[in-house]
Amino acid sequence: MKRYSAFALAREAFRNHSGWERAWRAAVPKDEYDVVIVGAGGHGLATAYYLAKNHGISNVAVLEKGWLGGGNTGRNTTIIRSNYLQDESAAIYEKARSLYETLSQDLNYNIMFSPRGVLMLAQTEHELRAWKRTAHANRLAGIESELVDPQQIKKIVPIINLDGPRYPVLGGLWQPRGGTARHDAVAWGYARKASAMGVDIIQQCEVTGVDRDANGVTGVQTSKGAIRCKKLCFIVAGSSGLLAEMAGFRLPIESLALQATVSEPIKPIIDCVVMANTVHGYLSQSDKGELVIGGGTDGFNNYTQRGSFQHIEETIRALIETFPVISRLKQLRQWGGIVDITGDRSPIIGKTPVPGIFVNCGWGTGGFKAIPGSGWATAEMLATGEPGVLAQSFSLDRFAEGRMIDESVAAAVAH
Amino acid sequence: MKRLPTGGRLIDRTTTFDMIFNSRRITAHPGDTVAAALMANGERMVGRSFKYHRPRGIVASGAEEPNALMNMGEGEWLEPNQRSTVTPVVKGQSFESQNHWPSLEFDVGVINAKLSRFFPAGFYYKTFMRPRWAWKHLFEPVIRQSAGLGKAPDQPDPDSYEQFYAYTDVLIVGGGIAGLHAALEAGRAGAKVLLLEQNPNLGGRALVDVVDIDGKPSPDWIAATIAALEDMPNVTIRTATMAAGVFDHGYVTAQEQVATYTQGSDAPRHRLWRIRATRIITATGAIERPLTFAGNDIPGVMLAAAVRDYAELYATAPGERTIIVTNNDDAYRTALTLHSAGIAVPVVLDARPEATGTLPEQARAAGIRIETNAAIAKVHGKRKVTSVDICDHTGAGDVRETIPCDSVAMSGGWSPVVHLWSHCGGKLNWDEANAMFAPDPKRPPTGDDGEGFVIPAGSATGDLHATQALANAAEAGRQAAIEAGFTPSVGAAPLATAPTEYPMLPVWMMPINAPYKLRSKAFLDFQNDVKASDVALAAREGFTSVEHTKRYTTLGMATDQGKLSNINGLAILAESLNTPIPQVGTTTFRPPYTPISLAAIAGDARGPLFKPTRKTAMDAWHDANGADWEPVADWRRPYTYVRDGETKRDAVHREILNTRNHVGMLDASTLGKILVKGPDAGKFLDLIYTNMMSSLAVGKCRYGLMCSENGFLFDDGVVARLSEDSFLCHTTSGGSDRVHAWMEEWLQTEWWDLQVYTANLTEQYAQIAVVGPDARNVLESMGGMNVSREALPFMTFAEGELAGIPARAYRISFSGELSYEIAVPASRGQEFWDAALAAGAAHSIMPYGTEALHVMRAEKGFIMIGDETDGTVTPLDLNLGWAVSKKKEDFIGKRALEREFFHRTDRKQLVGLMPENPDDVLPDGAHAVEPGTNIYGQKNMIGHVTSTYYSPTLKHGIAMALIKGGAQRLGETLSFPLEGGKVIKAKIVDPVFYDKEGARQNV
């Protein structure tokens, strides 16, 4: 892997950029791998990278039916924060957030992590109490996150309408080192480094079946032929139910389209991420200048990654009330991604009923922020065969046991 | 260039007025677009590009324009990124070009252009990584400032917006000859037809490129057809209305630029149409493609058809010497138009080996020089075109000749507008001959019946020639009518005759073997500064999927969403990868077709209409009597009634003590009230509630709990059995809609065999709680029904009259006091309120608000949904096991509650807390810790405060909390470390702080 740097750019500038090599190898599937990961989204690629980096396991394939990063990883609104309420969640999201801090340097790829701060508004007394509780929990969990009052909020986000004819802003939970990153770059950066460490990333390779014998998994059937493996991990977000069905088990997951939209680019008007849960809308501004706006999930299960109008409408209304100056801007594009929602809105990282098959899914509407931590924990599980400290609470059997990790209390919209 | 001596179909040349561009006065005619007026005033540079801040001029004449975007208006009227090519001129309106500082002519950002060789596609992924802080604090801020286009206003929007709903059999998008004729066919068949055209005028290309239709010149045929359509009552035409998105089930959004709107008028500025159509005809036409050659972005280089448009429609032109470069016959029309308007056309450069079609021959006959196998090697000029280097198209750019000129009209062929066809899943075919993606009629977007619901028509099908376009439009109109259930009349379709055109030659890079030096100056995406060399670089680096290329280079991500750049870009990608174009495929087309205003999406649901506040019958009284409002779900409720000289805290304490000692009154109307009626009502409620409801006697009340399937408590309230087959279920104020929907979901999807109806009666009743030791006296003095202990014992209700008002009186208590809740018809709520106040005066009655309610219920250890519950708490955790039936065979949550984890003794359980210091009040949500850390290295948190108040009754801070194993820890003292190092210690006590025996309420 040739290093990226300002120096390399300058060198290439004088030879017409002819010296840049492929960011990742165009790998051809081998017959067998130690580990096969299905799904080259952020979570799958990060898992492959940490398998190679932390555990020295690089005889790994990541199989992707489309193009890497083309699922939710390339469709999300890129909010990164870790001020979650429950201990287990706080631990894994904070691990992820702290890895994001140095990810550009670690991967030698500018993933543009920008700790511009995430502000979650409280617009009812009830919400304010919930954030107070979260602030207490975060402080004790070692996560920097504080309660701010309306005046502080106005300083952080001058364009906000504090009084709101409807729901006045009563306060907010502010995580100064939360922020955003460039979603594609996260996928590409992990892919590049993992590939350089020997991981085969195979695109246009759809898994169509799972091979197993009495002892467990033996391999997968794909659109590029059969591939044998010792361990198999599904990291396919909205398609998790489909893969589980191929392997003969079921997952407590619903697949729903989550809507998002961006405005036309304008000069900077907002520097941080604001989430307004009472009225359902969240907003940040990308480096290109587009307002990045997240909506809600459609009210029905489906697998088409299409936009629908209803949620966008509700969200835009909420945001115009909160930020009246955006009213005259224009919607540029809207889209949907299929998110994988569990009963308690927390992810599943763990073993499955089939020996040798592991699963990482259920990140739902909020898994971009978790990519490094999730990859780290999943790699550990795949390397050792057992979930480690970060992953153990997120096992699949928690639903049968009733051991829910419910975050919905702290965020109606769980991004 | 000023106006041409002739032409100007859309403008009124007899009138002129002024508008302002960059503080300069611009003269315009009514009917001009802003771009046309700028052109007619000789303005060439109209903006700066996104990345390199290069000078940019007008390229197109429609919504596909990538460059001529303006800040329109000022102050609160400011609107950024306004497409000047589709914005009609308005007298006195001001416009400002975008993305430069300090001015369009002298832009500091040009430095980016100078350094462009260091900034190829994706350069930012490769650098700015060190030092680590520098991205956030140095590089990113600079990038953010230099990116973005227009400015947002800094004030709220003074305009209004509205939404229209329409249902139609056939929706036709596009008012060119195809759309008009399809409308005529469907309309004649009797179908209800709605035709939308994005431009203010109908007719499309045939207004400019005149063809013969049934013996008439097309403009005359268009006028006649419009007249015929206007005569049909079942046909509606809306101009200046752009269909933005096609969604599932024939749902279409469109934005109308309201014609009667002027700045400051009452008319809405935009109108968002929400249309449900049985069939949608996309007669959306085609868009011309630019050619990719070095310098194709210099102001003065335009699309050939756009040049024609400006000449024919607005009588203006980009220059006085225009070179034409093409790969097809169509662009010769531009040569002929300019020539006859007196503009010099030094040469037509045709990339094809020969040019012998009807149109080229006409050009030749007119004396225009034509060069074949010819290409532009490079355009010279900085802020405007000065000359063009000509070369062989099949070569590598060796200059044959340099020809001075001031403008270039280019045509790379046409692409049908397939966006709306594709939004909802319509598939495309690659048409090799015309080098374009066209709708595959066999793979349309399908509705719930599996049938296609979008039908392309006219040149949007890929049939660019007028004859075929009109013929297929007739077909489309009839097909749509039939599929919507109508019978079209049979009759010959009109016949359009136009010169035949010879095949075009696909040209992606011009010249074919252009070296890097030229490719790195040949732009694909003018706004985002994506060049041919960038796409090649992306391909080399493995970004081989179109989606990767798009994201890596930002090709097609500008405000025109790739209308001009997509096909050229993916052809260059295909070329770099050495694969056929169809294999590379297109990126996904996403709504909206052209950006629509956020305000239109919000419509009139703004300000007070955003989420209308629900108000109880006594709202006005509260407001007039010192209510300090608190939003509670969609309602507003008095938090407390503050009197002169009081703080809120004083007021709350006064209300509590008065209620405990005398009598208080609460507006409890917001409580949800759901009527459940039917022979199976009892059975149904047994399934919905954890406790038994079917056994409740008529006239009695019972407190009930509802759990989710997962066994978590989510709502509670008192159920009253009104009669054998009807129950009134009270819910929390915030929960009434949710609970009602929940009941309906179960009834409709799981237990549809139960004979039960539900109705949400929440707003039918005003409900007033009269609470306190004197409550009975007050009611008795109002006169009417018997409310004595014997006639109306605790947990019963009775119907009758109080103060002459029909009333239902419930003996229930949420405060621990003797308490009645009186439901009266909402229309008489205020009357009852007044009567109770009057009757209570002798007992010093006072209203109390939500805070007093909360404190009193906490003193009694009653839980509050949302405080003591958070979606993870079961009834057992809250010591409410008694309300979970062990007898019932089933109820929602039963199986979940049996899980082993729910019976562990170390679960978080409800306890009461008394801080060691009586004046201490634990903060909301404070956590208790034990020494050490947990497996994650976090402080050992063992639970948190769920409700916390200062109790004026007990003169002591009190709190409720969920603490691990709390049920076994009575008497223990816990530590709550707060911010800043303070630790509050509190002792675990019974959560019922006051009147444990219930002596006060049961009197």
Ligand SMILES: Cc1cc2nc3c(=O)[nH]c(=O)nc-3n(C[C@H](O)[C@H](O)[C@H](O)COP(=O)(O)OP(=O)(O)OC[C@H]3O[C@@H](n4cnc5c(N)ncnc54)[C@H](O)[C@@H]3O)c2cc1C
């Ligand atoms: C609109 C939207 C907004 C969001 N906003 C945020 C946010 O602000 N913050 C946040 O933290 N999270 C957000 N999320 C959630 C976040 O995007 C996801 O949780 C996260 O990206 C999931 O990553 P993943 O790698 O698990 O899945 P994906 O990125 O979806 O990757 C799964 C991959 O599996 C592949 N695959 C599926 N089936 C097969 C098969 N049979 N064979 C081979 N490959 C297969 C898919 O093609 C896909 O590439 C948002 C999501 C959406 C849709």
